[in-house]
Amino acid sequence: MIGLKSQLLNETTLPKVMVIERDPVSRCLIENLFGEHGFAGVYFDSFEEARSHLQQAGNEKYDTVLCEYSIDGEECISFIKELKELGSNLAIIVFSALESQAQIHKAMSHGAFEFVRKTVEYSKLLEVLQAAVKKTHWQRHLHTTAKAVEGIGQTQMALLNRSSDETPFKTDLIIYPKLDAGGDFVSRFDLGSEKYITMLTDVSGHDLRAAYISAYFQGMVRGLVEGGKHIIDIFNRFNSFLADEWNHESEESSMNTSVAVSGVMLDYSEQRLKILCCGAPIPLYYEPGKVGVTAGEQWGYPLGWFPDAGISPIEMGFTEGACLYLWTDGVDSLADELEVNFMSVISRLAQLDKDGEKPDWFQYADDDIMVTRLQFCKKTESDELPVFFEKYAGSDFDKIDQLQNYWQQSLEFALPSTDVGLLAGIILPLREGMLNAMVHGSSKSPTKYSTLQADLIENQRVLRVIISDTGPGHDFDFNRHEEEADLELFEAHRGLIMMKYMADELTLERSGAQITLKFNLQA
Amino acid sequence: MRHLLDRDTATLTLAFEQDILSTNVENLRKELSQTFSDPTVTNGTWQVLYLDLSNIRLIDSAGLNFMVSIIKKMTEKGVQMKALISNANLFRTFKFTRLDKHIQIDYNGGA
Numbered sequence: 285m286i287g288l289k290s291q292l293l294n295e296t297t298l299p300k301v302m303v304i305e306r307d308p309v310s311r312c313l314i315e316n317l318f319g320e321h322g323f324a325g326v327y328f329d330s331f332e333e334a335r336s337h338l339q340q341a342g343n344e345k346y347d348t349v350l351c352e353y354s355i356d357g358e359e360c361i362s363f364i365k366e367l368k369e370l371g372s373n374l375a376i377i378v379f380s381a382l383e384s385q386a387q388i389h390k391a392m393s394h395g396a397f398e399f400v401r402k403t404v405e406y407s408k409l410l411e412v413l414q415a416a417v418k419k420t421h422w423q424r425h426l427h428t429t430a431k432a433v434e435g436i437g438q439t440q441m442a443l444l445n446r447s448s449d450e451t452p453f454k455t456d457l458i459i460y461p462k463l464d465a466g467g468d469f470v471s472r473f474d475l476g477s478e479k480y481i482t483m484l485t486d487v488s489g490h491d492l493r494a495a496y497i498s499a500y501f502q503g504m505v506r507g508l509v510e511g512g513k514h515i516i517d518i519f520n521r522f523n524s525f526l527a528d529e530w531n532h533e534s535e536e537s538s539m540n541t542s543v544a545v546s547g548v549m550l551d552y553s554e555q556r557l558k559i560l561c562c563g564a565p566i567p568l569y570y571e572p573g574k575v576g577v578t579a580g581e582q583w584g585y586p587l588g589w590f591p592d593a594g595i596s597p598i599e600m601g602f603t604e605g606a607c608l609y610l611w612t613d614g615v616d617s618l619a620d621e622l623e624v625n626f627m628s629v630i631s632r633l634a635q636l637d638k639d640g641e642k643p644d645w646f647q648y649a650d651d652d653i654m655v656t657r658l659q660f661c662k663k664t665e666s667d668e669l670p671v672f673f674e675k676y677a678g679s680d681f682d683k684i685d686q687l688q689n690y691w692q693q694s695l696e697f698a699l700p701s702t703d704v705g706l707l708a709g710i711i712l713p714l715r716e717g718m719l720n721a722m723v724h725g726s727s728k729s730p731t732k733y734s735t736l737q738a739d740l741i742e743n744q745r746v747l748r749v750i751i752s753d754t755g756p757g758h759d760f761d762f763n764r765h766e767e768e769a770d771l772e773l774f775e776a777h778r779g780l781i782m783m784k785y786m787a788d789e790l791t792l793e794r795s796g797a798q799i800t801l802k803f804n805l806q807a
Numbered sequence: 808m809r810h811l812l813d814r815d816t817a818t819l820t821l822a823f824e825q826d827i828l829s830t831n832v833e834n835l836r837k838e839l840s841q842t843f844s845d846p847t848v849t850n851g852t853w854q855v856l857y858l859d860l861s862n863i864r865l866i867d868s869a870g871l872n873f874m875v876s877i878i879k880k881m882t883e884k885g886v887q888m889k890a891l892i893s894n895a896n897l898f899r900t901f902k903f904t905r906l907d908k909h910i911q912i913d914y915n916g917g918a
Binding site for chain 1 (some may be wrong): 826830875896899
């Protein structure tokens with residue numbers, strides 16, 4: 285290594301270049317170039333020497349690397365790869381007197397910043413050096429920022445947990461960021477007198493711009509809430525800001541920003557919820573043992589799309605022990621990719637979260653994922669987890685074979701440790717129940733809906749399935765029917781018999797318009 | 808649905824190759840009707856109808872009703888019915904709907 289003395293003089297001011305080059309003539313030319321144009325070079329005779337130096341000194345003190353393509357038979361490729369694997373942001377310039385197209389391609393495809401011909405391109409080298417230094421600085425800046433944004437999830441959890449002792453409900457959070465930066469965020473505001481607001485926000489885009497808008501939105505909401513503004517006014521105000529100012533300004537760049545948000549106003553003393561849904565998936569209210577209720581039927585527009593956001597809140601009561609699920613549309617798109625129900629994805633993520641596993645199927649996600657569950661019962665944690673929820677029109681009866689496959693796939697996904705044969709035995713009564721609901725309860729109508737819901741009762745390892753339609757049901761003496769079907773060989777109505785015997789427990793409500801089936805998953 | 812008449816044992820075998828469900832049961836009824844109209848079957852002498860259900864995983868209530876219609880038809884003809892079942896869930900279905908009282912089941916699946 286040479287030139288250390290002169291470099292020490294310039295250490296704090298000049299861009300520092302690691303030069304890996306043995307040829308004395310080249311070194312001389314480089315030193316001259318550096319001296320004239322304000323670079324500080326640190327010189328190494330081999331990749332091995334440079335490698336061991338970086339191991340001790342780290343790569344942060346350098347601004348770029350200039351290396352010969354090959355020294356003593358060792359190509360620069362392994363050196364470049366090692367730096368990349370170490371997460372280095374150093375831009376690497378490769379130069380060579382004996383370059384070939386294959387060499388250039390190889391170096392560039394392994395992550396070199398630029399390839400420069402040694403003999404004729406010293407002037408070009410200067411331009412490339414300046415660009416490489418900029419590139420390194422930019423990469424480092426991005427890396428630092430992305431790290432900070434990655435920490436948002438942990439920060440949110442810490443913030444929510446810190447204030448959760450003061451709330452009469454529990455907030456669970458599942459976060460799986462797909463990309464380094466994004467705008468998914470959950471926040472909670474205490475309005476006093478047992479009134480709270482919880483918001484799940486998803487800003488369009490997956491970059492620092494989205495993260496910035498998200499942070500701006502959270503701050504604006506907090507400020508205006510504390511100033512006594514109503515949440516609907518705040519949403520409308522932010523909608524105007526996005527539609528009239530922000531997106532208007534950026535119209536030419538076609539970088540319009542929208543914010544999908546689910547907002548929940550919670551009055552704990554009155555046990556009432558007011559839910560605002562602007563472009564986010566409709567929240568699901570879930571009360572153990574009962575059919576889940578969606579907070580409305582339509583997603584509504586995200587903030588920023590139209591001057592009038594058309595916000596219409598849904599009001600509902602809640603009971604102790606119930607939950608409200610909010611999630612971003614990343615869950616729905618992952619569920620679509622996996623061809624399973626969205627609740628199967630949420631429940632699987634909830635189970636993984638407990639185990640701390642990293643799911644390999646997450647590679648199919650094309651968006652960040654965020655789920656929050658508000659549990660209206662602080663002391664006793666619910667041991668019930670919905671694993672499937674879907675509504676079907678009566679006219680869907682003719683798709684029953686596809687639906688059956690979808691149910692099986694969803695349950696296998698949500699309950700991975702359950703015997704597949706056992707799940708196959710569950711599907712048949714589901715088919716019977718849903719056919720009955722769609723054909724008789726909903727009269728095959730495209731406008732009448734029946735619900736299929738499956739819940740895992742974790743501590744008993746029991747799957748409870750609820751099938752509910754809006755029809756009047758049917759008066760039915762089950763025992764007499766079963767006997768007649770056997771003795772007189774009726775060619776009809778064996779579905780109920782199948783459901784009774786294939787489930788471990790069958791309960792009928794509303795004259796059979798709602799049936800509950802329980803299956804023991806401990807084979 | 809394939810069929811095979813074995814004159815030595817006087818057995819007509821019907822081999823089902825797909826699950827018997829509400830969505831295909833009408834086609835199966837038609838196929839069965841064609842089979843029973845086939846001259847070799849009509850003119851042949853057979854005392855046993857053997858349903859090969861070894862490739863079947865699922866039968867729903869519409870499928871069971873189809874089975875009942877076959878049982879009724881065969882009872883009128885004085886034909887004995889047998890079935891080969893390999894799937895545990897299918898076997899359970901025949902047991903709890905008590906169709907095993909009308910069809911002699913050969914079960915070769917697991918517990």
